[in-house]
Amino acid sequence: MIYLDYGATSFHKPPAVYRAVERAMRTCANPGRGGYGAAMEASRQVYHCREMAAKLFDCLPEQVALTTSCTHGLNIAIRSRVKPGGRVVVSGFEHNAVTRPLHALEAEITVAGRRLFDWADTLEGFDRTLTPGVDACIVTHVSNVFGYILPIEEIAQMCRERGIPLILDAAQSAGCLPVKLKTLGADFIAMPGHKGLLGPQGTGLLLCGGEVQPLIYGGTGSASMEQAMPEYLPDRLEAGTLNVPGYAGLAEGLRFVHRTGVEAIFQREHRQMRRCAEGLKKLGMSVFAGEHQAATVSFLPGMDCEEAAQVLAKQGIAVRAGLHCAPFAHESTGTVSTGTVRVSFGHDASDAKTDVFLRAASKLPRFRK
Amino acid sequence: MKNYYITFRSVTYAQRGERLLNGSGIRCTLQRTPRWMEEQGCGYALKLWTSDVIPAVDLLREDQISLRRVYVQRGDGQLEELTV
Numbered sequence: 001m002i003y004l005d006y007g008a009t010s011f012h013k014p015p016a017v018y019r020a021v022e023r024a025m026r027t028c029a030n031p032g033r034g035g036y037g038a039a040m041e042a043s044r045q046v047y048h049c050r051e052m053a054a055k056l057f058d059c060l061p062e063q064v065a066l067t068t069s070c071t072h073g074l075n076i077a078i079r080s081r082v083k084p085g086g087r088v089v090v091s092g093f094e095h096n097a098v099t100r101p102l103h104a105l106e107a108e109i110t111v112a113g114r115r116l117f118d119w120a121d122t123l124e125g126f127d128r129t130l131t132p133g134v135d136a137c138i139v140t141h142v143s144n145v146f147g148y149i150l151p152i153e154e155i156a157q158m159c160r161e162r163g164i165p166l167i168l169d170a171a172q173s174a175g176c177l178p179v180k181l182k183t184l185g186a187d188f189i190a191m192p193g194h195k196g197l198l199g200p201q202g203t204g205l206l207l208c209g210g211e212v213q214p215l216i217y218g219g220t221g222s223a224s225m226e227q228a229m230p231e232y233l234p235d236r237l238e239a240g241t242l243n244v245p246g247y248a249g250l251a252e253g254l255r256f257v258h259r260t261g262v263e264a265i266f267q268r269e270h271r272q273m274r275r276c277a278e279g280l281k282k283l284g285m286s287v288f289a290g291e292h293q294a295a296t297v298s299f300l301p302g303m304d305c306e307e308a309a310q311v312l313a314k315q316g317i318a319v320r321a322g323l324h325c326a327p328f329a330h331e332s333t334g335t336v337s338t339g340t341v342r343v344s345f346g347h348d349a350s351d352a353k354t355d356v357f358l359r360a361a362s363k364l365p366r367f368r369k
Numbered sequence: 370m371k372n373y374y375i376t377f378r379s380v381t382y383a384q385r386g387e388r389l390l391n392g393s394g395i396r397c398t399l400q401r402t403p404r405w406m407e408e409q410g411c412g413y414a415l416k417l418w419t420s421d422v423i424p425a426v427d428l429l430r431e432d433q434i435s436l437r438r439v440y441v442q443r444g445d446g447q448l449e450e451l452t453v
Contacts, residue, residue: 032380032413035401043399047384060433062381222379224410232435235379 002356003318006269007144007172007296007344009194009201011318016252020045021200024248030241032221042244049247050234052254053205056262057189058180065206065237066247070171071097072215073190073206076237077167078138080213081187082107086135089126089164091150092332093143096325098169107135114332116143117290119151126155136165136187141179142172145329145342146288147273147296149177156184165210171195174205175257175347176266176295181207188212196265197257198347199250202243208233216240256347265347269295272349279358288333288340295349298340301364305339308364312341315360319343372442373417373451375425376402378435383413386434390415395425406440406448426453 003011028042050061057064067073078101082088088107090098092114102109112125130137137159142149152168159166165187170179175196181189187210193203214229218239223230230236257265270293277289277297286300301308309321322339323330330336343357377383383399390397395417402412417425422439429436440448 040399043380043384047381050381051388061385062379222409222411226409230378232378232382234381 001316001318002353002360004343004345004353004357005318005320006195006346007324007342008320009192010196010198010253010346012346012348013198013200013249014252014256016256017198017200017249020252021245021249024245028244028248030221031244032242045244045248045251046242049251049254052251052258053207056179056254056258057174057205057207058182059207059209062233063181063208065208065212065234066242067190067204067206067237068202068243069204070169070190070192071204073188073204074098074138074167074169075101076206076212076215077188077190078102078105078136079215080211081136081165081167083135087133089129089134089137090328091122091139092125093140093146093148093150093329094138094326095140095144095169095171095329096327097171098138098140099328102138110134111328116146116288116333117148117292119154119292123151123154126158130158130162130164132162134164136167138167138169140169140171141177142294142296143326143329144172144296145324145326145340146298146333147172147294147344148290149173149292149294151292152184156186160185172294172296175253176262176269178262181209185209193246193250193253196346197250198253200246203246203250206237208237212236214239260347266294268347269345269349272345272351272354273297273343275351275354276343276345276357279354280361283358283362285361295346296342296344298335298342300335300338301341301361303365305341308341311364312357312360315363317357317360319357370418370420371422373419373422373425374402374406374414374440374442374448375417375422375429376406376412376414376437376440378409378412378437380413382434382436383415385432386415386429386436389428389432389434390417390425393428395419395428397425403448406438412437422451423453
């Protein structure tokens with residue numbers, strides 16, 4: 001299989017990730033609960049993951065809350081900052097992981113900047129809408145559909161200057177772009193553990209720069225006599241038994257990212273995204289490509305996008321078609337009715353894989369005529 | 370050399386403290402906090418082997434690691450809380 005759906009999850013992990021998961025399953029009990037060897041080993045594995053993440057994202061280990069997914073983290077962040085009926089500003093490229101929790105809160109959503117790959121439009125939109133009374137600014141770092149890298153440093157600066165909490169969705173950027181909690185001054189940065197960070201599914205991280213409200217309540221292994229959740233991080237957000245094998249694997253994914261370097265990973269993925277976009281254009285496809293683009297490219301195949309993805313799947317190519325859980329993004333580009341086919345590259349991107357994909361794309365029915 | 374215990378609210382703080390102190394040459398190990406030391410119930414502590422606990426406490430505070438209490442083990446084996 002030629003796997004080009006890294007926007008959904010990383011499929012080929014570094015071998016150390018698989019080993020760490022199995023080792024943890026065989027050696028770890030419940031972390032932060034007991035004092036015997038297997039419980040202490042579980043605590044060590046969990047702390048190791050926190051420590052690796054803190055190093056990569058420039059924060060303290062206790063600011064790294066372990067979640068089950070990026071969506072879980074975003075829900076905590078949104079519930080911590082947005083009151084029911086509150087006002088929020090979002091980009092025109094948000095995922096349902098952001099917009100559905102806001103809908104549930106009946107928040108008043110203002111969309112800032114709809115034009116793809118256009119930083120001037122995006123910044124003008126945020127500048128106009130980040131006004132007093134806004135509960136939070138919630139922005140995706142990279143569009144999961146189009147790979148658009150938003151000007152997050154400039155948006156963060158606006159938020160800091162205007163005293164508006166920033167929640168960053170780093171689902172597509174963690175592991176391939178610099179993401180720094182301290183530098184951005186964000187209130188929260190949410191990310192999955194299983195995409196660019198190469199950990200197992202069922203893992204995520206929420207970097208906390210401010211006060212938090214728990215989403216779930218229960219045992220934390222600390223302050224057990226208190227019926228209120230602990231006030232301190234990370235315990236405040238981590239009720240219940242943690243996914244120790246998952247975080248042990250994630251720690252190895254983080255180690256791989258550290259060792260390889262975020263910039264090197266980005267360059268490798270970006271080169272293949274460019275080759276792919278150029279190749280698709282030569283085939284006559286409508287391709288969404290531009291400046292400020294990460295490792296994801298969407299295109300219109302000239303036939304139903306789901307059918308195109310099925311044809312590609314039969315040739316061993318894994319891409320994702322449809323709306324990608326991001327109707328806001330498709331509204332911005334006018335592709336709600338058609339969807340797109342999304343090709344997203346990962347740490348193992350190569351010329352050979354891109355070439356196989358392009359050969360398969362050239363055989364899509366429209367181009368056989 | 371004496372035995373000291375420093376207690377923490379969260380295992381995460383205790384682990385960060387363990388890294389810091391061992392990395393600074395102050396030998397310590399992580400363990401569960403004895404129940405009588407923690408009225409809120411459940412916690413972790415660092416057991417230190419050192420002649421003076423003050424440098425360890427200073428290091429933890431400089432690194433903004435929130436600690437709860439400090440105990441010293443007297444010659445008769447009894448533990449006594451210290452104000453530091």
